Amino acid sequence: MQTVYKQYIKTQVCEIFIQMKKVLFLILTLFAIQTIKGQTNFNSSLFNFQSSLSPKREVRAVWLTTIGGLDWPHSYAQSPTSITKQKKELQVILDQLKLAGINTVLFQTRIRGTVVYSSDYEPWDGCLSGTPNKSPGYDALGFAIEECHKRGMEIQAWIVTIPMGKWNQEGCKNLRNRYPSLLKRIGEEGFMDMENPQTAQYLANICGEITSKYDIDGIHLDYIRYPETWNIKVLKETGRNHITNIVKAISSKVYGLKPWVKMSCSPIGKFNDLSRYWSHGWNAYHKVCQDAQLWLKDNLMDELYPMMYFKGNQFYPFAIDWSENNYGKTIAPGLGIYFMDPKEKNWSLETITQELNVLRQYHLGNAYFRSKFFTDNLKGLYFFVANNYNRYPALIPAITWRHSIAPTAPQAINIDKVNGKISWSGAKDNSNAPYLLYNIYADSKSPVDINNPGNLVQTRLKEESATIPNNNKLFYAVTAMDRYGNESNAIQEKKHSVYTSKAPLLWLKTNDNSILLSQDIQYTSSFVAIETLQGTPLYTRSIKDNQVNIKGIPQGEYVLKTINKHNKGSLIGYFRITQ
Incomplete structure (x- = not known):
């Protein structure tokens, strides 16, 4: 936590206190209810303050995109120095994600018939070294897994399954030379042929290779569907069977090797038309032959991350549909936070925070597409999540349908x-x-x-x-x-254990809204950090006239620390808020 805290302070401290608590949960709740009230079977009476409380188990994920270095890397690994720089970039991102309560990283591993590890099947992608089919000089996937695990986060290998990129680029050319019958060309793009049974085995081999070689926590399938540009000539039911057969082959391979490795995918965000809401012709089941709810029912998938990059009536009813048809598995809808960018659709912060609150009410997780828009604090989203929505850590839901006998406790x-x-x-x-x-x-x-x-x-x-x-x-x-x-x-720990401390606890004086610091001390920093007694950073506040504003902080006991130019926090003391 200290490492995360230091990095966070280094990159964000100058503005965090301005952004924090910008949006009150009660206001968001009322907005969310007003948005969908009367439009679905949503029970507004259930949507109370409990929805804003962090549950102990919840998937909180982010897609970390490597294609073109969109999220990472932002520099090429071409020497020992540049390898270190590239690794540091990832560490900084993971530190920020950890501090915001993210517990699952969907790490893009297969891009377009190219990969970010040494594979027996496909060449290196050029995003790491700057040159296609060239090693960056280190094991990028192995490094990402190690760094995620150091931070207590799970990492899933994100596999782009069907698209192969431009017809004459490295991924397509490699597969064309080895297995020409597995590819179909549509315009300038190449795609794996879903209707060829060998496609399922090929993709299963890649996923099996990753599962065998790495201590990965999951295999995450993307674009496991018919392309929207594909002229589907078979019956839709036949098309769904083709896609499901691929999922079966991959799941069988992964579970056969390591049954604790999760299988997940990112289906189209709207499963199908609903009785009262039309999907506008863009849904998983009918449009692209993606029977994702069946995959949950048949234990082919442990988690789904539906790409719910919509709002209003195109979001809420379809999110509830996923919740009601989860077959006891985990659903973590993906939120299109990139639409908050003024260059995209300029969505407001409230659009996303309303969606987050409703997802939690329906016991759904969440995922952000994509990492850079999140860590860049677009419109204050990162601070909202870190300071409010994910105030406390969460464990990932257990996959009890695969194994349910808990370990024996430490003795x-x-x-x-x-x-x-x-x-x-x-x-x-x-x-x-x-x-x-x-x-x-x-x-x-x-x-x-x-x-x-x-x-x-x-x-x-x-x-x-x-x-x-x-x-x-x-x-x-x-x-x-x-x-x-x-x-x-x-x-x-035994309640009556006796321990000595190096110094007595220093309880700071407070009034209704402020901590009263000693007038005899000149603080060299303008900011202080407020942490839980357990050491979890919660707030950063400014020092003004040797006072720290604590208005709006809930009742409880806290730790106050300084923040200096070396990003190290020295203990000032403890304070208590009683009302």
Whole structure:
């Protein structure tokens, strides 16, 4: 968390306090209700303040696009120095995503018959080295996986399945030379032939290669459908069978290798026409033969990320339809945040925040297309998500239909609050995956409530130890979690354990709206950070006349730290808001 915090402060601190709390949840709620009230079976009486609370389990994803370096990379890897620079670019992006509560990265791995790893089937894409079919000098996919896992995030390999790009470009030429019957040409573009049974096996081999070689968390299929420019001559039911056969082949390959690896895809955002709402001729089921709801029902998919780049009546009823037909699986609609760009459709921030609130009410996750529009804080969206919508971390829903027996909890815990160390041991994995992950919780009360996401300190740790804040007011608990997402009971810190601290806690004076800092100290920074007792950054505020405005911060206990030019936070003290 410290690494994330430092990077965030470095890139965003100068404006965060201006943007935070710009949009109140109550106003967004009323707008959302007004937008769809009377237009669907939406029950506005259920849409209350609970919808703004962070659930403990929720998919919060982003598509990270590598084609043309749209999201990453923004420089080429052509020397040791430039490799380091390219890697650092990705680390900065992941730090920002982590701080905003993102827990799933959909990382574009197969682009247009080209890839970002060393493959036996397809050439390197040129986005990394600047030259098609040339290695960047390091394993980009392996690096991305390692960095996501360091931050407690899952990463799925995003596979663009059917489009192959320009007919004479590297991806098409490579496949044409090896398997000419797998390609069809439409104008200047090449596409894999969905109606050729060998296409399913070829794509399954690529996904199997990734699953075998890498510690990936999921395979994410994109464009797994008929192209809109394809003249579909077969019956639509036959067309749907062709696409489903490809999905079956890939799922069978992946699950056969590592059954804990998730299968997901991004179907067209509107599944089909609804009884009261027309899809305007653009839907998954009929238009492009994409029977995504069947894939959920038949356990071919664990998650769906419908591309719901719409608003109003083209969004809300169709989002509810996905929720009502999820077959117990996870749905995380993709939001077209790029439409907020004035160069696109200039959507307002409220358009997206309203959609987010409704998705949460219907127990749906969310995904942002695409990463750069999100981390660039387009119209304040990043700050809204980081400071309000995703105030606390979330675990990813477990895929219990694949395995449901939780691990045995850790049997021993050791806590050194003076030196900020915690370790544990003795958990037992009851799955067939190679290792366990661990979640740490902390609270000022004992036993620690592990159902409260506000108590999550660190998630998806692979090691059996971690650093913790030097704070003897907190109690700790640790759970084990298998690769399927099943979480054990917690081992709790004993309530009456006695620890010594290096110095007594300094409680700061407050009035109704401000923290009153000592007049005897001259602070070198104009900003301070406000964190939870567990160490999660929540707000950045300015210092004015040795006072810090805390208006609007909920009741509770918090930590106040300085922010200096080296991006390091020194403890000022603790404060309590009682009403």
